[in-house]
Amino acid sequence: MIDPTTLPEPRFVEVGARDGLQNEHVPIPLEVKVAFVDALSETGVREIEAGAFVSSKAVPQMGGSFEVFENIRRKEGVKYSALVPNEEGLERALEAEVDKIAVFTAASETFNQHNINCSIAQSIERFRPVVARAKKARLGVRAYISTAFYCPYEGHVKPSAVLAVVDRLVALGVDELSIGDTIGRAAPFDVRVLLESLLRRVRVETVYMHFHDTYGMAVANALTAWGEYKVSGFDSSAGGLGGCPYAPGAGGNVATEDLAFAFAASHGRVTLDFAKLKAATSLLEPHLGHAMPSHLGKLVPKA
C-alpha cells in the first residue's frame, strides 16, 4: 500500500484566469478579471496563468490580457504566467513583464489543425525563436501538450505520439510540460500507460498533469499520477471554470478546490486556503451566468 508520507507536496498551477475564462462565453470585465487574479494570489497558490497574448479575434476573452497584467497586484512568491503563441505574443508578454510563458501544441494533428491552424511540426518551429528569446530574457517556459490521451476528432491518442512531441519540445529547451487530457476522457489506466514511458524520458519534476473533469475522472487521474508516479505538478482551475458544462466534450478544468481537497484527504500536504479560493470564485460567479461546476463550490456554507 502506498505510504502517503513518501509522496511529494502537490504543486498547483492555477489556470482559471486563462484556460478557465477563455472558455466562458460571457465577456468578463477587466476589473473583475483583475480582482479574480488578485484574489487567487491570496489563496496560497504559487503560480497563476493570468492571460494569453493571442489574437483577440480568435479568443475575445483574452483580449485584455495586457491590461490584466498591468493592473494586478503581484504577490511575492507567486509567478504570473501567460500563454504565448508566437514572437509577436512574446513581445507583448515581455512588455507586460510576465514571469513565465507557455507555448502550446497537441499530440493529435487534427486537433492542432482545428485549434491553432497548423501542423504539430509547424507549431514547434514557430516556438523555436519564442523559446530561445524567452530563455535569453530568463523567463521560464512551459509547453502544453493538448489531447495527450484522447482527441475529439481522432479518438485515442497513442503514448508514442505524445512522446514524439515531448522529445521535440525538450530539444527546444522548454522547462516543463503540461500533459493535457483536453476532453477529460482519460482513465487512471491511460495515465499509468503514458507515465510509464514519459517518466523514462523526462524528470518527474518537469511534468504537470492537466486534467478536465468532463466525465468525473479527473480526481482519480490526479491521485493516480501522484500516488503511483510521484508527479507533483497539477494544473487546475478555481471553481472548475472552463468549458460550458452543457456542451459535449467541453467539461471544465478540474477544480482547484476539488483537487486540493482530494490531496488533503489523501494525507498530501496542501496549503491552499479553501475559504480564499471560494472568495475568489465568488467574485466571478455573478458575471458567468452559471454556478461554478466544482463539487466543493456547491457545498454550503463552506468546504
Add this chain to the structure above:
Amino acid sequence: MIDPTTLPEPRFVEVGARDGLQNEHVPIPLEVKVAFVDALSETGVREIEAGAFVSSKAVPQMGGSFEVFENIRRKEGVKYSALVPNEEGLERALEAEVDKIAVFTAASETFNQHNINCSIAQSIERFRPVVARAKKARLGVRAYISTAFYCPYEGHVKPSAVLAVVDRLVALGVDELSIGDTIGRAAPFDVRVLLESLLRRVRVETVYMHFHDTYGMAVANALTAWGEYKVSGFDSSAGGLGGCPYAPGAGGNVATEDLAFAFAASHGRVTLDFAKLKAATSLLEPHLGHAMPSHLGKLVPKA
C-alpha cells in the same frame, strides 16, 4: 501496473429508486416511480433497490413502496430489493414479493442514533429475527453499513469500528455487505486501509462499495477498490440522484453512468446501456426541480 483483463466484471446495484429518491424533497408520483424502475430494468442492471418498507412518516418519499412493487414490470434476470428496518417491514416486503431485503446500520454510534434512533447493538438485535425469517423465505439479505469511513458527527471512523459491525452482521447470516461512505468524504487512501483488513475477514464477492460523490472522490474510490482489491460490487444511482446538491454533507450517490463510464474507460467489462440510463433519468427530471448531478447527464446530446 494493473492489468485490467485480470479484474472482475463490475456488478452494479441500482439504488436510485430508493437511496436516491428518498433524499429528494419533492414528492414523486407513484406512476413516475414505477416508470423509473421499469426504465431502469431495461438498462442491463442486475439488481434494483426499488423501495423501503419504513415508516412513511419518517421517510415520506418511500411511503408508496408497496404500490411500486405491485405495479412494476419485473424483468427476468433482474432482482428487485427493498430496505427493511424491522419485522413489520419484512411482512410488507414479503407481501410485496421482493427478491431480496436490505437491513441497515452504521459504524458510528452517533450517526446510528440520529438515523434510526437506536444503538448499533440494538439495531443488530432488531435484525436478528428479520434476517432469520428472510432466510427461511429464501430471500437474499444485504446489510448496509453507513458511515464506514467518516461520520458527520464523529469525524473519521476507524476500520476497527467497521469490522466490529461486520463481524456481528456476518454472524447473523447476512449474504452481502454494502460499505457506505455516507458523506462522500473518503479518499482512495481510506478505501485501501479499510479493504486491507476487511478482505481478510470476508470474501470479496460479498462486498459492495457504496460511494457518494459529495467531494468528487467517488470514482477514484471505486476504481481503487476494483483495480487494487478486485471488489466488483458497487452501489450507484442513475443520474447521481440523492441528496440536494446544495446541502452540505448531502452529496448524491455516485452516478451509475459516471461509474459505468469510468469502468469502461478502464477496460472493465460494462454492459449497461448508457442511452437507456439517460432515458430512465429523463423520466424523473421534470419532477425533481433540479438537473441530475451526474457528469454524463450534463453532456449533450449523449455520452
